[in-house]
Amino acid sequence: MSGEFDLIRRYFTWPAHNAVLGVGDDAALLQPSPGQQLVVSADMLVAGRHFFADTDPVRLGHKALAVNLSDMAAMGATPRWAMLSLALPEVDEGWLGGFSQGFRALAEQHAVSLIGGDTTCGPLNLSIQIMGEVPPGQALRRDGAQAGDDLWVSGTLGDAAFALQSLLGKVRLTPVEASMLCLRLEQPQPRLALGTALRGLASAALDVSDGLAGDLRHLAHCSGLQAVVEVTTVPVSEVVQVLSPHPLYWQCVLAGGDDYELCFTAAPQHREALSALSRQLGLPLTRIGHMQAGNGVQWQEGGQPVDWELQGFDHFA
Ligand SMILES: Nc1ncnc2c1ncn2[C@@H]1O[C@H](COP(=O)(O)OP(=O)(O)OP(=O)(O)O)[C@@H](O)[C@H]1O
Ligand SMILES: Cc1ncc(C[n+]2csc(CCOP(=O)(O)O)c2C)c(N)n1
Numbered sequence: 538m539s540g541e542f543d544l545i546r547r548y549f550t551w552p553a554h555n556a557v558l559g560v561g562d563d564a565a566l567l568q569p570s571p572g573q574q575l576v577v578s579a580d581m582l583v584a585g586r587h588f589f590a591d592t593d594p595v596r597l598g599h600k601a602l603a604v605n606l607s608d609m610a611a612m613g614a615t616p617r618w619a620m621l622s623l624a625l626p627e628v629d630e631g632w633l634g635g636f637s638q639g640f641r642a643l644a645e646q647h648a649v650s651l652i653g654g655d656t657t658c659g660p661l662n663l664s665i666q667i668m669g670e671v672p673p674g675q676a677l678r679r680d681g682a683q684a685g686d687d688l689w690v691s692g693t694l695g696d697a698a699f700a701l702q703s704l705l706g707k708v709r710l711t712p713v714e715a716s717m718l719c720l721r722l723e724q725p726q727p728r729l730a731l732g733t734a735l736r737g738l739a740s741a742a743l744d745v746s747d748g749l750a751g752d753l754r755h756l757a758h759c760s761g762l763q764a765v766v767e768v769t770t771v772p773v774s775e776v777v778q779v780l781s782p783h784p785l786y787w788q789c790v791l792a793g794g795d796d797y798e799l800c801f802t803a804a805p806q807h808r809e810a811l812s813a814l815s816r817q818l819g820l821p822l823t824r825i826g827h828m829q830a831g832n833g834v835q836w837q838e839g840g841q842p843v844d845w846e847l848q849g850f851d852h853f854a
């Protein structure tokens with residue numbers, strides 16, 4: 538292979554069906570759908586900090602895009618375009634082939650076009666910008682929760698955090714358990730169908746990337762309210778349930794991060810509609826608490842407040 542431009546052509550150039558002009562010029566040209574608002578977000582993955590450098594490149598390509606799609610889901614947006622900026626320590630054809638395959642498969646599954654990016658030599662770093670669309674006024678923001686709203690979460694929490702603990706040798710799992718949890722850590726599924734279905738139902742939403750404790754604090758702060766969470770109702774997988782005696786249990790479930798589930802608020806009148814949506818999507822939606830006047834997050838166990846100092850993931854804490 539002859540270098541940077543050959544690499545881009547071979548691994549990161551395929552037809553961009555919904556762009557006027559994609560990879561190959563100084564910039565891409567996009568035609569947003571008439572009347573839609575543009576939704577834009579960026580997320581970077583750094584080797585050694587967000588993933589281990591020896592992670593399966595197919596899974597890594599998936600995850601790099603998935604964490605960005607998750608932010609589109611959290612906004613109730615339909616993703617349309619992605620830009621991929623890479624710093625690569627070397628040209629490793631096997632790695633590039635796998636990474637490109639994982640990225641492309643997820644992009645095609647959601648009709649997202651790769652329309653450009655940047656490629657340099659440097660410590661392994663994957664940076665993606667994602668763009669999507671939402672009808673005006675229908676985006677799911679963090680600041681819309683009302684006192685009395687129910688607090689909901691999709692899927693299960695804590696799987697990815699326990700997978701990380703297992704990879705770090707701090708939790709012992711059977712090979713089957715470890716591979717189930719590692720799938721959650723390395724190949725998260727962005728909840729896009731849920732996000733768009735929540736338009737008009739949820740009053741506020743965000744995705745759980747840094748752990749419920751940290752992310753919920755953002756939602757509470759933006760809405761000027763307090764979130765009350767009954768910890769015994771927080772949904773966990775069967776594998777994580779078995780780990781409930783472990784000293785890291787609540788830390789992983791409530792503050793672990795890397796879950797990429799959606800956490801949202803909705804008025805109690807929408808409970809039936811949300812249960813029906815859960816059945817329709819085949820995705821658990823669980824009521825874990827409510828919003829009230831105040832600030833921050835109040836954890837309760839069996840209805841009694843507990844004084845747990847849980848922090849979400851913070852790169853500089
Ligand atoms: N360097 C930066 N310059 C400008 N804005 C930033 C910068 N870094 C983050 N932001 C903005 O700060 C807000 C919070 O960013 P953050 O990365 O925490 O988003 P998130 O969805 O909560 O988390 P995650 O990165 O885990 O997806 C977003 O609006 C983001 O665009
Ligand atoms: C090797 C390795 N070490 C630690 C973690 C855990 N981790 C890293 S960043 C992050 C929050 C989301 O990041 P951001 O807020 O930057 O989007 C979490 C939970 C991991 N996945 N891999």
Ligand SMILES: [Mg+2]
Nearest residue numbers: 608611744746
């Ligand atoms: Mg987010």
